[in-house]
Amino acid sequence: xxxxxxxxxxxxxxxxxxxxxxxxxxxxxxxxxxxxxxxxxxxxxxxxxxxxxxxxxxxxxxxxxxxxxxxxxxxxxxxxxxxxxxxxxxxxxxxxxxxxxxxxxxxxxxxxxxxxxxxxxxxxxxxxxxxxxxxxxxxxxxxxxxxxxxxxxxxxxxxxxxxxxxxxxxxxxxxxxxxxxxxxxxxxxxxxxxxxxxxxxxxxxxxxxxxxxxxxxxxxxxxxxxxxxxxxxxxxxxxxxxxxxxxxxxxxxxxxxxxxxxxxxxxxxxxxxxxx
Amino acid sequence: xxxxxxxxxxxxxxxxxxxxxxxxxxxxxxxxxxxxxxxxxxxxxxxxxxxxxxxxxxxxxxxxxxxxxxxxxxxxxxxxxxxxxxxxxxxxxxxxxxxxxxxxxxxxxxxxxxxxxxxxxxxxxxxxxxxxxxxxxxxxxxxxxxxxxxxxxxxxxxxxxxxxxxxxxxxxxxxxxxxxxxxxxxxxxxxxxxxxxxxxxxxxxxxxxxxxxxxxxxxxxxxxxxxxxxxxxxxxxxxxxxxxxxxxxxxxxxxxxxxxxxxxxxxxxxxxxxxxxxxxxxxxxxxxxxxxxxxxxxxxxxxxxxxxxxxxxx
Ligand SMILES: Nc1ncnc2c1ncn2[C@@H]1O[C@H](COP(=O)(O)OP(=O)(O)OP(=O)(O)O)[C@@H](O)[C@H]1O
Ligand SMILES: [Mg+2]
Numbered sequence: 001x002x003x004x005x006x007x008x009x010x011x012x013x014x015x016x017x018x019x020x021x022x023x024x025x026x027x028x029x030x031x032x033x034x035x036x037x038x039x040x041x042x043x044x045x046x047x048x049x050x051x052x053x054x055x056x057x058x059x060x061x062x063x064x065x066x067x068x069x070x071x072x073x074x075x076x077x078x079x080x081x082x083x084x085x086x087x088x089x090x091x092x093x094x095x096x097x098x099x100x101x102x103x104x105x106x107x108x109x110x111x112x113x114x115x116x117x118x119x120x121x122x123x124x125x126x127x128x129x130x131x132x133x134x135x136x137x138x139x140x141x142x143x144x145x146x147x148x149x150x151x152x153x154x155x156x157x158x159x160x161x162x163x164x165x166x167x168x169x170x171x172x173x174x175x176x177x178x179x180x181x182x183x184x185x186x187x188x189x190x191x192x193x194x195x196x197x198x199x200x201x202x203x204x205x206x207x208x209x210x211x212x213x214x215x216x217x218x219x220x221x222x223x224x225x226x227x228x229x230x231x232x233x234x235x236x237x238x239x240x241x242x243x244x245x246x247x248x249x250x251x252x253x254x255x256x257x258x259x260x261x262x263x264x265x266x267x268x269x270x271x272x273x274x275x276x
Numbered sequence: 277x278x279x280x281x282x283x284x285x286x287x288x289x290x291x292x293x294x295x296x297x298x299x300x301x302x303x304x305x306x307x308x309x310x311x312x313x314x315x316x317x318x319x320x321x322x323x324x325x326x327x328x329x330x331x332x333x334x335x336x337x338x339x340x341x342x343x344x345x346x347x348x349x350x351x352x353x354x355x356x357x358x359x360x361x362x363x364x365x366x367x368x369x370x371x372x373x374x375x376x377x378x379x380x381x382x383x384x385x386x387x388x389x390x391x392x393x394x395x396x397x398x399x400x401x402x403x404x405x406x407x408x409x410x411x412x413x414x415x416x417x418x419x420x421x422x423x424x425x426x427x428x429x430x431x432x433x434x435x436x437x438x439x440x441x442x443x444x445x446x447x448x449x450x451x452x453x454x455x456x457x458x459x460x461x462x463x464x465x466x467x468x469x470x471x472x473x474x475x476x477x478x479x480x481x482x483x484x485x486x487x488x489x490x491x492x493x494x495x496x497x498x499x500x501x502x503x504x505x506x507x508x509x510x511x512x513x514x515x516x517x518x519x520x521x522x523x524x525x526x527x528x529x530x531x532x533x534x535x536x537x538x539x540x541x542x543x544x545x546x547x548x549x550x551x552x553x554x555x556x557x558x559x560x561x562x563x564x565x566x567x568x569x570x571x572x573x574x575x576x577x578x579x580x581x582x583x584x585x586x587x588x589x590x
Contacts, residue, residue, distance in 0.1 A: 013384045017370065024372050093368040097429065100333045100362040101385035102354040276335040 010103045011111035018085055018115025019122075027080055028119070035073035035127050039066050043134030059138065063236045066131045070124070071153065071230075077123050078157040079181035082164040084174040085112045086271075091172065095276060105272050113165055113264060120157055124150060135240055143240035148249065149231040155256030156229035160185050162263025169271040187219065188226035194219050224259050228252060279344075280437055280468040281309040281332065286341035288327050288492075301327045302492040304341065309470055309485075311436075314463050316479035317472040319489030320581055325472040326365050328489075329441055332470075333362055345437070358386065361430035365441035365472075369414055375425050376401065376410040379432050386433035400428040403458060405451075419446040427455065431462075438462065438469045444478060456482050480573040488577060490584040496576075504571045509543040511552055512564035520559050527555055538564075 022028065042065040086109075089095040099108060128150040135143040164181035171177055187194075194216045201213030229252060231244055238245075283305050290299040301324045309315045319325050330336040332343055334352015343351045350356055369378050376397055383393045401407045404424040409417065417425065423446050430438060443459070444452045452475075459469055460482050473479050479486060480500065487497040496503055510532070516524075516539045521531045529552055530542045543552045549566065556563055571579075 009387075010385055013381065017373075017381055021370055021372055093364065093366065094370055096330075096333075096335060096364040097362070097369065097382065097426075098385065099335055100357060100360070100364070101382060102358040102387065103385055104354055273337060275337065276330065 007107065008110075010101075010107045011114060014098070014103070014108060014111025015114035015118060018112055019118040022081055022085065022115065022119040023122070025081075025084075028077055028123070031073050031077050031080070032123055032126065035069050036130055038069045038073075039127060039130050039134065042066055042069075043131070043138065060236050062138075063135070064232075066134070067149075067232050067235055070127045070131060071232075074120075074124055074127065074153060074157060075160060075185050078120050078161050079164050079178055079185065080174075081116045081119050082161040083168045083177035083181055085116050086165070086168050087172055087174045087177070090276065099276065106268055109169070109264070109267055109271055113162075113267070116161060116165065117158070120161060121154060124154055124157070139240055141240050145231065145235055145238065145240055145242055145244060148244045149235055152229040152231060152244075152247070152249065152252055155253055156188075156226050158256050159224050159226070159259040159263065160188070162260040162267070166263050166267035166270060169267045169274065184223070185226070188224050191220055191223055191225040192227060194223070224255070229256070277310045277312075279308055280311040280346060281307065281470065282344045283307045283328070283332075284342050284344075286328070286331065286343060287339045288324070288331065288336065289339045300492055305489075305492070305494055307487055307494065307497070309468060311468050312463065312466050313484040314459060314469040314471060314482055316483035316486040317470055317489070318474075318476070318479065318486055318577060319472075323489040324492040325489060326441055327492075329362075329439055329470070329472060332439060333357065333360065358433070359436045361433065361435040361438045363426045363430040363438075363440040363443055369422065369425060369429070371414040371417075374411055374413055375406055375417070375421075375428075378414065378425060379428055382429045383432045388433060396432055396434065400431045403431065404428045405454065420448060420451055423447055424451070424455075427458075436467060438467055440469065440471045442472055442474065444473065444475055452478065476572075476574045476577055486573070488580050490581050491588070493584070495580045495584050500573065504573065504576055508569060508571075509549045509552070509566060510569050511541040511543060511549075511556060511566050512538070513541060513556055514538050514562040514564055516561060520561065523559065524555065529555055 042062050132146050163184050164177050167180045168177035197216040198213050286305040288302040292298050345356050348356050379397045401410050404427050406424050485499050488495045528547050531539050532542050533540045
């Protein structure tokens with residue numbers, strides 16, 4: 001137990017300082033302010049203009065906008081932070097002063113990764129709390145469904161974060177990992193489409209047709225299906241305090257964690273003999 | 277005397293995209309740094325000093341060869357790094373932190389905490405003369421202040437070995453003197469210091485041993501007494517003109533440091549001091565002084581590196 005605590009002590013300090021540095025980044029603050037403005041604007045302005053004329057459609061639209069905002073800005077923040085915590089420190093050479101301390105490389109990576117997660121979680125909470133309050137004020141019902149949605153959204157971000165982080169460990173700037181992160185987010189949300197491609201390919205019998213089907217299938221098998229993590233349809237159409245239907249929360253959490261662990265291990269494999 | 281750091285046949289190749297672009301930064305380097313000494317690690321720009329130092333900290337990995345630190349070859353492991361304080365080349369620290377927060381952070385990474393840590397923080401801040409600025413953000417530090425905080429963070433755990441990559445760049449003359457005194461003091465307390473530097477005058481003042489590196493090859497290593505053997509005599513004269521310079525050179529008297537008509541004549545071992553004085557009289561030069569002289573480190577450096585450069589060109 002003592003050894004266990006000792007092992008995590010260094011990472012924890014690194015995580016705390018990573019968090020403190022990260023939340024000062026202007027890009028991140030910009031994204032956050034923008035997203036809060038959108039959520040705030042969408043949910044409050046229309047009702048203050050004319051609360052009596054509110055319709056069901058309006059409410060659906062507002063929910064739609066807010067869910068999309070949290071997802072998009074959340075993922076932008078996730079990718080931006082995950083792509084930059086390590087390359088940023090390589091670029092400004094602070095990494096030399098940290099890795100020369102009695103800290104193992106895996107401890108350093110853990111610290112950076114946990115620090116990034118802290119930032120992502122805090123941002124998600126800020127956006128979620130505003131949306132939660134807005135919905136509650138409109139409908140007078142505690143929107144508990146949103147809490148479940150936040151939880152699942154975090155696990156979606158965790159997967160994207162871990163792989164972006166892994167790519168960032170192989171690069172010296174944040175540009176490439178950011179692009180890859182966006183790619184993972186987009187394709188991860190399109191895996192159903194990949195399945196479709198696979199089903200339709202392979203019918204003409206031509207070799208490239210087969211090849212496309214094969215590639216689509218491979219991507220479908222390997223890429224995480226991020227659509228699973230979305231409760232969007234239910235949030236928009238259902239009651240705000242319903243329990244989530246159609247999803248198995250523990251399974252999704254395990255699924256997300258598994259991908260994240262795999263992504264982190266990949267980061268470690270890339271980083272453990274990296275030359276600084 | 278026991279050995280603090282030893283490298284044997286240490287070689288580093290930075291691989292480029294093509295074979296032809298490979299940089300052979302270090303070639304079979306054998307360094308020996310004894311415990312309790314200040315070792316001056318010298319060499320022109322790009323000779324491989326920083327590369328060597330980074331390998332000692334596990335930031336880079338040798339292409340071949342070995343490094344032993346305090347008898348352990350697990351270089352880069354936490355247990356070895358625990359004994360090392362490192363000041364990297366160029367001062368970069370998280371600049372959203374205050375001076376004392378940096379020390380706190382780095383102290384914690386060494387496993388310090390509580391009272392111990394606070395005591396060490398106060399001590400090192402005082403030592404490097406930064407107590408007054410400890411509550412200020414690093415962002416607002418001058419170059420010299422960053423360098424001082426850098427030194428403080430290297431010292432925070434009171435390590436047995438200090439590896440300092442150009443510790444006095446960017447410091448004013450008084451600060452240099454202060455830092456030099458601090459370093460000499462640490463040596464007197466039994467610490468081992470490896471200092472890479474271009475400031476040969478400073479190195480000469482405090483280093484016990486030096487190694488001179490050129491293009492990844494150690495050209496010379498030893499104590500200053502061993503290396504700066506060549507003793508000769510200089511004659512200070514006045515009334516030198518261009519014609520005299522060339523004639524004196526023909527006779528084996530080299531003119532150095534000429535300022536208008538005044539010059540120092542270096543008497544090579546081929547002729548005696550008496551002969552040199554005779555020559556001065558013959559050329560009607562005004563004699564100002566005659567002094568025995570030890571080669572300076574700078575001269576040694578120029579001689580060794582110059583020789584290495586010319587053999588490479590051939
Ligand atoms: N990351 C790298 N990739 C490729 N080559 C490198 C790299 N780092 C250093 N080099 C090369 O290795 C050689 C040694 O560099 P190094 O930084 O060790 O020199 P140095 O002695 O510290 O020089 P200086 O006095 O300028 O600090 C140089 O030729 C340099 O160009
Ligand atoms: Mg250097």
